[in-house]
Amino acid sequence: MWNRFIRLIFSFHQSLTLKLSFSMGLVTLAAIGLFAYHIIETEKRQGIEQVVDEANRFSEALVRSTKWSMLHYQTESLQHIINSVGEQQGIEKLRIFNKDGLIMYSKDPGEVGQMVDMKAEACYACHAVDQPLVRLPIKARTRFFESRGERLVGMINPIYNERACWTAPCHAHEETRKVLGVLDIGLSLTSLETRIDQNIRWTILFAVSVFLGISTLLGLYLYFFVKRPIKMVVDGAEAMARGERAEPIMIRTGDELSHMARSFNEMREQVRLREMALLQSERLAAIGTTVASLAHNIKNILNGLEGGVYVVNAGMEDGNEENLRKGWDMVQRNVLRISDLAHDLLTYAKDRKPVLSHVSLNEIVAEVREDVAPLAEKHDVRIETDLDPSLGVVWLDREGMYRAVLNLVNNGVDAGAALDGRQGKVTVRTRRMGPHQVRIEIRDNGVGMDREVQQKIFTTFFSTKGAKGTGLGLLAAQKVVHEHGGRIMAASDVGQGTTFTIFLPDRPPSPENGPPANG
Numbered sequence: 421m422w423n424r425f426i427r428l429i430f431s432f433h434q435s436l437t438l439k440l441s442f443s444m445g446l447v448t449l450a451a452i453g454l455f456a457y458h459i460i461e462t463e464k465r466q467g468i469e470q471v472v473d474e475a476n477r478f479s480e481a482l483v484r485s486t487k488w489s490m491l492h493y494q495t496e497s498l499q500h501i502i503n504s505v506g507e508q509q510g511i512e513k514l515r516i517f518n519k520d521g522l523i524m525y526s527k528d529p530g531e532v533g534q535m536v537d538m539k540a541e542a543c544y545a546c547h548a549v550d551q552p553l554v555r556l557p558i559k560a561r562t563r564f565f566e567s568r569g570e571r572l573v574g575m576i577n578p579i580y581n582e583r584a585c586w587t588a589p590c591h592a593h594e595e596t597r598k599v600l601g602v603l604d605i606g607l608s609l610t611s612l613e614t615r616i617d618q619n620i621r622w623t624i625l626f627a628v629s630v631f632l633g634i635s636t637l638l639g640l641y642l643y644f645f646v647k648r649p650i651k652m653v654v655d656g657a658e659a660m661a662r663g664e665r666a667e668p669i670m671i672r673t674g675d676e677l678s679h680m681a682r683s684f685n686e687m688r689e690q691v692r693l694r695e696m697a698l699l700q701s702e703r704l705a706a707i708g709t710t711v712a713s714l715a716h717n718i719k720n721i722l723n724g725l726e727g728g729v730y731v732v733n734a735g736m737e738d739g740n741e742e743n744l745r746k747g748w749d750m751v752q753r754n755v756l757r758i759s760d761l762a763h764d765l766l767t768y769a770k771d772r773k774p775v776l777s778h779v780s781l782n783e784i785v786a787e788v789r790e791d792v793a794p795l796a797e798k799h800d801v802r803i804e805t806d807l808d809p810s811l812g813v814v815w816l817d818r819e820g821m822y823r824a825v826l827n828l829v830n831n832g833v834d835a836g837a838a839l840d841g842r843q844g845k846v847t848v849r850t851r852r853m854g855p856h857q858v859r860i861e862i863r864d865n866g867v868g869m870d871r872e873v874q875q876k877i878f879t880t881f882f883s884t885k886g887a888k889g890t891g892l893g894l895l896a897a898q899k900v901v902h903e904h905g906g907r908i909m910a911a912s913d914v915g916q917g918t919t920f921t922i923f924l925p926d927r928p929p930s931p932e933n934g935p936p937a938n939g
Contacts, residue, residue: 440642445635449627460616467612471573472562474605479577483603490579499525512572513606516579524601564609571613573604579603604733606747608801653684660922663716699899725754765831774817774903776928781814781821781858782807785848788825792833799837801844803829808851814858816904824897828862828920831893835866837919865917869910877910 482505489497498516506514506527513528522535563574626829649671656669667851668688672682731747734740746838789803796803829846836844842865849861869877902906905925912918 428832441635442640444638445631448634449631450805452623452627452630456620456627460620460623463619464612464616467616468573468609471607471609471612472558472575475562475573475575475605476558476577477518477606478607479603479605482605483579486603503529510608510611511575511605512570512608514568514605516601517604517816518601520783534818565606567606567918571609573609574604574606577603647775649681651679653660656684656688660688699902725751728754772929774820776815776817778813779816779818779821780812781816781850781860782811784785784818784822784825785850785860788822788829789848791826794827795830796833796836796846799833799844801836801846801899803833804845804847806847806849811850811852811858815928816924817900820900820903824922825862827893831920832862832864832866832918835864835868838867852926853923857925858926860922861919863917866915866933868914868918871915871919873912902928 482501486498486501488499489495501931503515511527512528515523515528515531516525517536523534523536526532558575559740561576565572565574566567581600625750649669652669652671655666665888668685671678690785696817728747731743731750733747735743735747770784785805785807791801791807812863825848829848837844838844845865847861847863849863851859851861853859896910901922901924906923908923909919909921911921
């Protein structure tokens with residue numbers, strides 16, 4: 421669980437889409453929260469003001485309703501009115517007490533006859549000074565309190581001494597007394613609080629829904645219209661950095677991403693043209709150098725041929741079959757050297773596009789092993805193969821890839837032949853690296869190369885074989901691999917052997933490579 425959480429945080433930290441969508445969602449959530457808080461607080465204030473106003477109007481209406489019963493001192497009628505009104509929903513407290521604080525009438529019969537504390541909240545606003553105030557604003561007559569776990573709003577409404585009161589024959593009051601008693605009413609705030617709580621829940625649900633909706637929609641938009649185009653450009657740039665052939669990027673959003681894609685495609689084309697020009701100049705330079713450098717190699721081969729011809733002629737004149745065979749072997753060996761030299765030179769110097777077709781790479785390796793087997797047996801070098809049975813067919817130029825693998829295997833055989841005291845071995849391995857990439861590995865247990873030699877093996881006419889090599893074999897193999905859009909790497913340790921690894925894309929031919937060959 422903890423590891424999953426760490427991976428989620430790590431993916432969030434690395435994903436621009438998640439960062440933007442989540443951040444915009446949080447901003448929206450915060451904005452909705454602030455707006456909702458303002459609305460709820462306003463609604464709460466207005467609701468309380470409305471309840472207070474209703475309580476005031478209700479209290480004044482009740483005072484007027486009881487006026488006639490008070491003037492005629494009809495106590496039963498007054499109590500009946502109090503009981504009837506108190507039964508209405510939301511009225512939790514209703515009572516009338518006289519000027520001395522004695523409760524005369526109440527919704528709760530148990531309160532009748534009790535004294536009200538003048539210092540209590542309901543009376544303190546009037547009795548805070550030595551002489552009770554006569555007129556109070558609504559705010560001063562209002563209080564909020566709890567009763568039996570329920571919040572109430574209380575309203576006191578003075579019952580003033582009017583002319584009819586001090587002139588009544590039943591119970592006249594002194595004209596100087598301004599207030600005869602107080603009507604105290606308490607209304608429940610439960611319905612208001614319930615409505616506010618419900619609005620809060622709906623607001624929270626709405627805010628969370630908007631947050632998830634905006635985050636999701638923005639995330640999807642960013643993924644399809646921002647992340648995917650950017651990833652296409654990044655993948656193309658990484659492919660170019662690896663030396664692979666990057667495909668054109670098609671982004672038609674009409675914004676900066678489209679401009680970036682066009683710029684990338686232009687850069688890709690410029691890189692491709694410069695690589696072609698560089699390779700062409702290198703090949704032309706190689707051809708010029710070859711004219712001078714091959715003279716020595718051709719001279720050595722011709723000397724070998726002349727020697728072989730001389731031995732053959734001598735054998736024919738003497739009738740010596742041993743000299744004939746010896747001379748003929750010399751002729752064949754030097755003809756083979758001419759053939760290899762010509763193939764490598766043509767492969768490296770010729771400007772050609774690979775003709776891709778569906779071929780079996782395993783069959784190519786098997787054919788190379790069969791062709792090199794006589795030479796390997798002659799030098800006591802064992803050739804082994806480890807072929808991936810799931811490799812199947814691959815889009816390759818069969819002729820070019822055969823020459824590349826053949827050159828590398830021949831190098832491995834020559835390295836194994838130079839060993840003293842142990843048998844040489846060359847291992848060829850094929851593997852599929854994914855749906856669009858394959859790998860070829862040629863490993864030998866020869867004498868190996870130091871770092872300085874490794875830096876020169878792909879330069880023109882550099883050879884570790886002395887007079888036996890032309891220095892074009894690895895260059896030709898490298899050129900074939902690059903023509904396929906792949907890459908070749910060498911790893912070697914002195915005394916431990918050398919490993920050449922080729923990575924090749926497995927993709928159908930692009931229009932610039934022409935139609936695939938039959939086969």
